[in-house]
Structure formats: structure tokens, C-alpha cells
Amino acid sequence: MMEGVPLGYYLGLSGGLFLLGLFGVLTRRNPLLLLLAVELMLNSANVALVGFSRYWNVVDGQIFALVVMVVAAAEVVIGLGLIVAVFRQRLALDVDGLSSLKG
Amino acid sequence: MGERITFAIAAAVALGSAVGVVTLKNPFRAAVSLIGTLLGVAVIFLLLAAPFVAAIQIIVYAGAIVVLFLFVIAYLGERPVQLTQDPMARYEVVGWIAVIAVGVQGFIALANSKLVGIFDDPKPVDDIGSPRAIGEAFVDPFIVSFEATSLILLVAALGAVLLAKRAVLGEGGR
Amino acid sequence: MSDATLSGAYLGWFVLALPLLGAIILALIPGEPSRTLTRVIGVGSVAAAFVLVLSLFAQQLSVDAEERAGTSTLWEWIDLGSLRVDLEILVDPLSVLMMLVITGVGSLIVLYSTEYMSHDRDYRRFFVEMDFFIFAMLVLVLAANFVFLIVGWALVGLASYLLIGYYYDRPSAVAAAKKAFVINVLGDIGLVLAAFLLVRELGTLDFAEVFAAAPAQLGQGSFVAEMVALLLFVGAAAKSAQIPLHTWLPDAMEGPTPVSALIHAATMVTAGVYLIVRTNVLFELAPHIGDLVAVTGAVTLFVAATIAMVQEDIKRVLAWSTVSQIGYMVMAAGLGLYSSGMFHFLTHAFFKAALFLAAGIVIHALADEQSLDRMGGLRKHLRVAYFATAAGCLAIAGIPPFSGFFSKDEILAGALEAGTLGQVLAVVGLIGAGLTSFYMFRLLFRAFHGTEPEGGYAHAPHPSGKAMAVPVGILAVLATVGGLLQIPFVSHNLRDWLEPAITADPGIEATHGGEILIIIASLAVAAIGIGTAWWMFGKGSERRLAYAHKLPRLRAFLLDQWRFDEVYEAAVIQPGRDLGDAGVRSAEIGVGQGPIIAAEAVTGAGARILSRVENGLVRTYAMAVIAGAAIVGILLVLAR
Numbered sequence: 001m002m003e004g005v006p007l008g009y010y011l012g013l014s015g016g017l018f019l020l021g022l023f024g025v026l027t028r029r030n031p032l033l034l035l036l037a038v039e040l041m042l043n044s045a046n047v048a049l050v051g052f053s054r055y056w057n058v059v060d061g062q063i064f065a066l067v068v069m070v071v072a073a074a075e076v077v078i079g080l081g082l083i084v085a086v087f088r089q090r091l092a093l094d095v096d097g098l099s100s101l102k103g
Numbered sequence: 104m105g106e107r108i109t110f111a112i113a114a115a116v117a118l119g120s121a122v123g124v125v126t127l128k129n130p131f132r133a134a135v136s137l138i139g140t141l142l143g144v145a146v147i148f149l150l151l152a153a154p155f156v157a158a159i160q161i162i163v164y165a166g167a168i169v170v171l172f173l174f175v176i177a178y179l180g181e182r183p184v185q186l187t188q189d190p191m192a193r194y195e196v197v198g199w200i201a202v203i204a205v206g207v208q209g210f211i212a213l214a215n216s217k218l219v220g221i222f223d224d225p226k227p228v229d230d231i232g233s234p235r236a237i238g239e240a241f242v243d244p245f246i247v248s249f250e251a252t253s254l255i256l257l258v259a260a261l262g263a264v265l266l267a268k269r270a271v272l273g274e275g276g277r
Numbered sequence: 278m279s280d281a282t283l284s285g286a287y288l289g290w291f292v293l294a295l296p297l298l299g300a301i302i303l304a305l306i307p308g309e310p311s312r313t314l315t316r317v318i319g320v321g322s323v324a325a326a327f328v329l330v331l332s333l334f335a336q337q338l339s340v341d342a343e344e345r346a347g348t349s350t351l352w353e354w355i356d357l358g359s360l361r362v363d364l365e366i367l368v369d370p371l372s373v374l375m376m377l378v379i380t381g382v383g384s385l386i387v388l389y390s391t392e393y394m395s396h397d398r399d400y401r402r403f404f405v406e407m408d409f410f411i412f413a414m415l416v417l418v419l420a421a422n423f424v425f426l427i428v429g430w431a432l433v434g435l436a437s438y439l440l441i442g443y444y445y446d447r448p449s450a451v452a453a454a455k456k457a458f459v460i461n462v463l464g465d466i467g468l469v470l471a472a473f474l475l476v477r478e479l480g481t482l483d484f485a486e487v488f489a490a491a492p493a494q495l496g497q498g499s500f501v502a503e504m505v506a507l508l509l510f511v512g513a514a515a516k517s518a519q520i521p522l523h524t525w526l527p528d529a530m531e532g533p534t535p536v537s538a539l540i541h542a543a544t545m546v547t548a549g550v551y552l553i554v555r556t557n558v559l560f561e562l563a564p565h566i567g568d569l570v571a572v573t574g575a576v577t578l579f580v581a582a583t584i585a586m587v588q589e590d591i592k593r594v595l596a597w598s599t600v601s602q603i604g605y606m607v608m609a610a611g612l613g614l615y616s617s618g619m620f621h622f623l624t625h626a627f628f629k630a631a632l633f634l635a636a637g638i639v640i641h642a643l644a645d646e647q648s649l650d651r652m653g654g655l656r657k658h659l660r661v662a663y664f665a666t667a668a669g670c671l672a673i674a675g676i677p678p679f680s681g682f683f684s685k686d687e688i689l690a691g692a693l694e695a696g697t698l699g700q701v702l703a704v705v706g707l708i709g710a711g712l713t714s715f716y717m718f719r720l721l722f723r724a725f726h727g728t729e730p731e732g733g734y735a736h737a738p739h740p741s742g743k744a745m746a747v748p749v750g751i752l753a754v755l756a757t758v759g760g761l762l763q764i765p766f767v768s769h770n771l772r773d774w775l776e777p778a779i780t781a782d783p784g785i786e787a788t789h790g791g792e793i794l795i796i797i798a799s800l801a802v803a804a805i806g807i808g809t810a811w812w813m814f815g816k817g818s819e820r821r822l823a824y825a826h827k828l829p830r831l832r833a834f835l836l837d838q839w840r841f842d843e844v845y846e847a848a849v850i851q852p853g854r855d856l857g858d859a860g861v862r863s864a865e866i867g868v869g870q871g872p873i874i875a876a877e878a879v880t881g882a883g884a885r886i887l888s889r890v891e892n893g894l895v896r897t898y899a900m901a902v903i904a905g906a907a908i909v910g911i912l913l914v915l916a917r
Contacts, residue, residue, distance in 0.1 A: 003104065003106060003107075003224060004106050004107075004224050004225045005106055005107055005110045005150060005225070006220070006221060006222045006223055006224065006225060007218070007220075007221050007222075007225065008213060008216075008221045008222045009110065009114075010147065010151065011213055011221075012213065013114045013117065013118070013147065015206070015209040015210070015213070016118055016121075017117065017118065017121055017140070017144075018209075019202060019205065019206050019209075020118070020121040020122060020124070020125055021121070021125070022202055022205065022903065023125050023202060024124060024125030025896070025899055026202065026896055026899060026900055026903070027125070028125070029896075030130060032130045032133075032134075032172070032175070032176060032179075033124075033125075033130055033133055035172075036124050036130075036133050036134060036137050036172070037124065037125055039137060039164075039168070040121050040124055040125070040137070040140060043140065043141065043144050043164075046144065046148075046156075046160075047144055047147055047148075050147075050148055050151045050153045050156055051151055053151070053153065053231065053232075054151040054152050054153070054225065054228055054231075055218075055221075055225065057226070057228055057229055057231065058231065059231040059232070059236055059237065059240045060240075062153050062155070062156050062231065062232055062237060063237065063240050063241065063245050063248070065153075065156050066156060066159060066237070067248055067252055069159060069160070069163055069164065070252040070255060070256060071252075071255065072164075072168070073163060073167065073168060073256065073259070074255050074256055074258070074259030075259075076168050076171060076172070077171070077259045077260065077262075077263040078259055078262050078263055078266070080171060080172070080175045080263070080267075081262065081263035081264075081265075081266035081267040082266055083175060083179070084175065084178070084179075084266070084267040085266045085267060087179055093179070095894075095895050095896065096894050096895075096896070098893075098895070197900065197904065200907075201900060201903040201904045201907050202903065204907035204910070204911065205903060205906060205907050205910065208907065208910035208911065208914060211914055212910075212914075
């Protein structure tokens with residue numbers, strides 16, 4: 001009789017969230033939705049990190065998850081700043097339109 | 104059994120909301136849907152003996168980040184214009200193959216994992232997720248990364264102001 | 278070397294930092310700083326360093342002789358396991374003596390420059406470079422290991438390059454700067470190779486450790502010891518302008534006169550002497566190289582003195598005189614008369630700086646006229662310069678009680694006791710002394726006595742201001758009395774002072790008889806030299822013109838400076854150019870460029886293909902990342 005949840009389930013959940021986020025990143029053209037999908041991927045990584053932290057019985061994974069949150073916050077702030085700047089230029093809000101780095 | 108039921112509900116909420124995030128066309132709805140995922144993940148964190156991380160997840164993610172998204176969406180107003188044709192169309196198949204390949208690999212890796220007891224009942228856990236434990240970890244072995252995050256946040260704040268500030272005439276403003 | 282006991286050794290870092298900070302601050306002031314501010318920073322930083330050195334000196338005087346040396350380590354610099362080099366300075370009597378001259382004479386000369394350079398449009402750059410030079414020189418003398426020494430050595434070369442080429446819009450100045458730099462680098466190579474040898478043989482580069490281990494591990498007169506000394510001497514000869522590496526110094530007179538006074542008379546060119554004295558232990562292990570050093574010094578002093586006799590440019594006379602005087606110091610160091618060499622270094626710094634600065638007053642007064650032909654009778658117009666030049670000439674000619682008398686005679690009297698070679702070299706030194714008094718008084722008489730040149734001066738001479746007169750006056754006084762530090766039979770203060778640093782002093786003592794013999798002989802040759810000069814030049818130009826063409830070939834040979842430059846041109850520079858040209862024709866175009874063209878074609882084609890992948894669509898890049906991860910994952914799964 002098992003009471004708790006094994007690590008494998010958490011990793012499965014993490015993988016599922018990751019694939020959904022990946023799907024979003026690859027299909028979305030609106031930069032806002034793209035950023036939301038990236039958040040999903042970061043969250044899935046956090047689930048795995050905290051899960052391993054529980055598994056190994058050490059705090060490191062949780063610390064890592066917190067640092068990831070900081071990075072995510074910074075990334076969102078910059079990303080939204082870029083979106084606003086693009087909007088100011090009256091360009092279409094479409095990541096495919098921002099292709100001036102074409103080789 | 105209670106823990107398993109909680110896990111099942113939280114995971115279902117998280118995955119279901121995530122599907123909404125990646126499929127809903129309206130950015131506002133997608134952002135609200137993200138809150139569901141974030142709350143689900145927060146519950147998962149509680150199950151994983153990480154109450155502090157769970158709290159931060161709700162405060163920072165569901166609170167600050169999603170609110171910021173909503174502000175920007177409101178600021179940008181009506182639905183933005185999209186380019187008509189999709190220049191990615193011819194890569195679509197490759198993309199799907201890649202996503203499926205990654206998923207399959209993850210599954211294989213999980214199934215063949217050599218980690219001991221990965222599908223067994225977890226062992227009891229020490230006090231690793233309390234604010235006290237996290238605080239001690241941050242000021243002792245992780246002090247450098249802790250300080251580094253503050254620098255990252257500062258740079259991000261400055262960068263965002265610089266990017267979004269209204270262009271001033273004669274100052275290289277566009 | 279005694280144990281590191283001097284408690285104030287750390288002050289050396291501040292001595293180093295002050296001129297460097299002065300240079301940096303001055304260089305970084307935005308816009309054009311006011312001249313007053315430039316002066317305050319430029320002179321103040323060096324003067325403050327001098328005050329600090331004085332306090333170090335006072336501290337050393339207050340303790341026993343064994344406790345006067347100390348080291349201070351800022352941090353560990355290089356750690357290669359067996360070889361460890363620290364960023365460490367050594368404050369001992371020798372380095373403090375050098376620092377006193379560098380910062381003391383240095384601040385006088387920088388003060389002098391505030392007026393001398395006042396017509397220059399690039400005022401600030403001059404002081405930045407001067408302060409930087411003083412910093413570099415201090416690094417050189419304070420270094421406590423060979424690595425740090427080489428750093429200082431190279432920095433000094435760089436500073437000298439910058440200052441010789443100060444008037445960078447003058448092609449001759451740029452060429453002179455390049456020449457000085459190249460020859461100095463030749464010396465750097467010698468020094469670096471010596472350091473390599475020491476690492477291989479002794480496994481350390483720290484002065485104290487090297488000097489402690491060398492006698493036992495290298496062995497007296499062994500091949501390695503001789504090689505180390507020879508390589509060190511290559512470095513010393515390049516920096517101190519000894520034959521055959523001397524040709525850069527006369528050309529270096531393209532720099533402003535204060536630069537010539539500070540760098541090419543008082544400090545930098547004596548770095549070679551400093552090096553030999555500092556590494557006296559190594560030179561004592563290499564008797565043959567010691568002899569070579571002494572002979573080189575003697576040859577240099579003689580050749581340079583002959584060339585100085587016919588030069589028409591007032592600064593070139595002084596330049597060749599400097600080469601000649603450093604020859605005395607090098608000769609002394611080669612014979613083991615280390616403290617005598619340093620004594621001559623000290624007095625030479627005073628009288629040569631005074632002579633250069635006085636020449637600077639003349640040049641400044643005549644609006645950049647440097648030819649002796651266009652001078653004459655200036656005694657009436659430029660009193661300060663006249664007296665300073667006279668004091669300097671009397672000092673360099675060795676007339677008592679002027680300083681040069683004591684230091685030069687100490688070298689010659691010591692040389693008499695240093696074996697047969699020493700006796701021969703003492704005679705060469707005596708002849709050189711006669712030539713010296715001849716060419717120096719020739720300069721004095723032609724510039725200051727006689728009458729105004731035909732056609733008048735290039736510019737009505739105007740007396741100098743206080744900022745120029747005061748340093749010249751102080752240096753002239755020092756040139757007069759500086760020799761009293763060490764009087765034969767009476768006192769040997771300097772020798773006692775330097776004793777802790779010169780651990781391998783062979784202890785050559787001049788005998789009373791030899792001392793008296795030298796005094797009489799050198800007074801006699803000086804009198805002959807001065808008399809001849811007076812006879813030829815004292816009474817205007819007629820007699821000079823009558824004799825100028827008596828020995829045309831010898832005169833041309835001397836005017837061409839023994840044709841060293843021509844020999845180098847034919848033996849080194851032209852073959853080098855030919856080799857380079859041949860290389861360009863054969864290897865460069867055939868072998869060198871073929872692969873380059875082929876490589877360009879391949880990479881160009883590859884780039885054109887690959888650049889199509891860069892379509893600017895962010896999601897494509899994301900997909901590429903995922904695909905890459907998928908491929909790696911598949912390979913990992915397959916590899917199990």
C-alpha cells in the first residue's frame with residue numbers, strides 16, 4: 001500500500017508541462033503568448049528540481065527553483081519591455097515580423 | 104491515499120490549464136489560464152515538502168508576473184495585427200517530429216532510469232523546505248548565487264525601463 | 278641580504294602609486310585641464326613621492342645597518358607549483374638611493390619642465406608621460422624579483438619611447454624613438470633569457486633566494502654563471518647605452534630637453550649600472566664576464582669622449598658625454614667597485630642634470646637653437662645657465678672640490694688595485710678624463726664666452742623664469758658639494774650605506790699611494806684638457822676655424838660617430854630588409870597566399886550556404902535547439 005507520491009510521477013508531470021510549453025513556443029506567433037509558453041517550460045523545470053530536492057532530501061533543488069524564478073521574473077520584465085518597444089514602433093505583434101537578423 | 108488524490112487533482116489542474124495557455128487565441132484568457140497552472144504547481148510544491156517555494160510561487164508568479172502580463176495586455180489594447188502567411192509552415196513537420204522525439208526520449212529515460220526507488224513510496228524527508236532552512240542555505244553555501252540574483256534583477260529593471268521608456272526627441276529617440 | 282626587517286617597507290608601494298596615480302588622474306581629466314592644475318598634479322605627485330622616500334630614508338638611518346632592508350608583498354602573482362613569483366618590492370639601501378635620485382632629481386626636472394614646456398600645445402601629455410616614466414623607473418628599482426624587474430625594465434623602455442617621440446610630427450623624433458625602443462628590447466631579451474636560465478638552474482627568481490643559492494648551485498666561474506652574467510650584461514648594456522648598443526642614446530636627444538636630463542642622463546640610462554650592482558653576486562661568480570663588462574665600459578668611455586669632442590649640437594655633446602660617463606660606472610661595476618660606481622651615478626645625476634637643464638635654458642632662450650655655432654657670449658645674458666654649466670663642467674672634469682673629482686678618482690684609484698686589467702683601464706679612464714675636460718670646456722667656452730655669433734642670435738636671449746632657474750640652481754649646488762659624501766682617506770659613507778645590498782663586494786681598497794697618484798694625474802690631464810680648450814676656443818672662433826681642417830679624415834670619422842650606424846645599416850638592417858623582401862617575393866605570394874585564397878574560397882562558400890539557415894525567424898532557432906537536443910538524446914539512448 002503506497003501512501004506518498006513517487007518521484008517518477010512528478011517527473012512525468014514535469015515532462016508533460018515541458019512538452020506543452022514547447023508546443024506553445026513553436027506554434028505561437030504572438031510574442032505575449034510565446035512568453036507565457038516559456039513560463040510553462042520554466043515551471044516544469046521547477047517541478048523537477050523540487051522533486052529531486054525531495055528525493056535526495058537536500059535543499060539545493062529548492063534553492064535552484066528560487067533562482068529560476070528570479071531569472072523568469074527578469075526575463076518577463078525584459079520581454080514585456082521589448083514588446084512595448086515594438087508596439088511603440090507600430091509594428092505588427094508577430095515574432096516572425098522581427099526578422100531583421102536574417103543572414 | 105490522500106496525498107495521491109491531491110497530486111492527481113493538482114496535476115490535472117496544472118496540465119489542463121497549460122493546454123489552455125498554449126491553445127487559447129486571446130492573450131488575456133491565456134494569461135488567466137496560466138494562473139491555473141501556477142496554482143497547481145504550487146500545490147505540487149507543497150506536496151514536495153517545499154512550503155516556502157510554494158508561497159513564493161504564488162506571490163511572485165501568480166501575483167507579480169501574471170499581473171504584469173495582464174497590465175501589458177491591457178496597455179496594448181485591441182488584438183494586435185498578425186502577419187497573414189506563416190513563414191514557418193514548411194518547417195512545421197520538422198518541429199512536430201522534434202517535439203515528439205523529445206517526449207519519447209523523456210519517457211524512455213524515465214522508464215529506464217537507474218535511480219533507486221523512483222517509483223517506490225518516498226522516504227521520509229527532513230525539514231528542508233521551511234523558510235528557516237531556505238534562509239540558512241541562502242546565507243551560507245549559496246550566498247554568491249543569492250547576491251548574483253539581486254544583480255540580475257537590477258539589470259533587468261534598468262533594461263526594462265530603458266526599453267520601454269518613451270523616446271525623447273534629440274536623445275536618439277526613435 | 279639580511280632578513281626582511283624594515284617595518285616601513287610597505288611605504289614603497291605608496292611611492293610607486295603616487296606618480297602612477299598622478300599620471301592616470303592627469304590623463305583622465307575630461308576636457309583640457311588648466312595649466313595650473315596640470316602643474317600641481319604633475320609636479321605634486323612626484324614631489325610627494327620624494328617626501329615619502331625621504332621618510333623611508335630617515336627610517337633606515339634610525340636603525341642598524343642589518344635592519345635597513347625589507348620586503349613587502351602585495352599579493353601572490355604567479356604560482357606554478359615549483360616556481361612562485363610574488364608582486365613584491367625590496368626596500369634596501371641601494372633601492373632607496375636610486376629612489377632618492379629618481380624622485381628628487383625627478384621632481385626638480387618636472388618642476389623645470391613646467392616653464393620649459395610652456396609653449397607646447399600638448400602640455401598635459403608631457404606631464405602624464407613624465408609621471409609615467411617615474412613610476413616605471415621606480416618599479417625597476419623597487420622590484421624584489423626578476424619578473425617584476427623585467428616589467429619595470431620594459432615599462433621604462435616604453436616611457437622612454439613615448440618621450441623621445443614626444444614631438445611625433447617630426448619624422449626624426451619618431452625614427453629615434455623607434456631606434457631606442459628596438460635596441461632596448463634587445464636588452465629586454467637578454468634579461469628575459471637570463472631569467473629563464475636562473476629558473477632552470479635555481480628554480481626561483483626572487484632576488485634574495487637567487488643570491489643565496491647562486492654561489493653554491495652555479496659555482497664560481499662555471500659556464501652557466503658566465504652565461505647568466507653575460508645575458509644580464511646584454512640587458513644592462515642596452516639600457517645604459519654601452520658599446521655596441523649605444524647608438525640610440527645620441528638620437529634620443531630628439532626628445533624635449535627635460536626628458537634628456539631626466540631619462541637619458543640621470544635615471545634610465547643608469548638602470549644598467551643598477552642592474553649590475555644589484556646582481557653583484559652573479560657577476561662576482563663570472564670573472565670573465567666581469568672583465569668583459571669593465572673593458573666594455575672603458576672602450577665606451579673612450580669612444581664616446583672622442584665623439585663628443587667634435588659635436589656641434591649642444592645636446593649631442595652632452596649625450597655623448599653621458600655615454601662616456603656611464604662607461605666609467607660600468608667599468609667600475611665590472612671591476613667589482615660597486616659602491617664607487619653608484620657614487621659616480623649619484624654625482625653624475627647631479628652634474629649631468631644640471632648641465633642638461635642649463636643647456637635647456639640656453640635652447641629655450643634662443644628659441645630652440647641647439648647649434649654651438651649659433652651661440653657665444655651668452656655669459657652676459659644667461660647668468661644662471663652660465664654658472665650651472667660652469668659648475669657642471671668643473672664637476673665632470675674632476676676639479677676639487679666639485680663632486681666629480683671624488684667619484685671619478687675613487688673609480689680610478691680603485692681600478693689601480695684591481696689587477697693588471699684594472700691598471701690598464703685606469704689609464705684609459707685617465708685619458709678619457711682629459712678628453713672629457715676638453716670637450717666640456719669646449720662647450721662652455723663656445724656657448725658662453727667669446728662674442729655673439731656672426732649674424733646675431735636666432736632669437737634675442739631672455740633670462741629664464743624662477744621655475745627653470747631654481748631647479749638648475751639646486752642641481753648646480755648639488756653638483757658642487759655632492760662629492761663630499763665620500764672623501765678619500767676621510768670618509769666612506771656611501772660604501773657603508775650600500776654594504777647590506779652589495780653582499781659580494783670583493784673589498785678592493787685603494788692604497789694611499791695610488792690615491793695620491795691618481796689625484797695628481799687626473800688633475801694634470803684635466804688641466805691639459807681645459808688649457809687646450811681655452812687655447813682653441815677661449816678667444817673667439819679664429820683659432821678653432823684654423824684647426825678644424827687639420828685632420829679632416831679623423832674629424833669626419835668622429836663626426837660620423839665612429840660609423841657605428843653605418844656598420845649596423847650594412848650588417849643588420851639591410852640584410853634584414855633584403856631577407857624580408859625575398860620572403861615577400863617567394864614565400865608570401867607563393868606559399869603564404871595560396872592556402873589563404875583557398876581557405877577564403879571554402880569558408881566563403883560554406884558561409885553562403887549556412888547563412889540561409891539564419892532566416893531571422895526566432896521560432897526556427899528554437900526548433901533547431903530542440904532538434905539538436907532530440908538528436909543528442911537519440912544518440913544517448915542508442916549508445917546504451
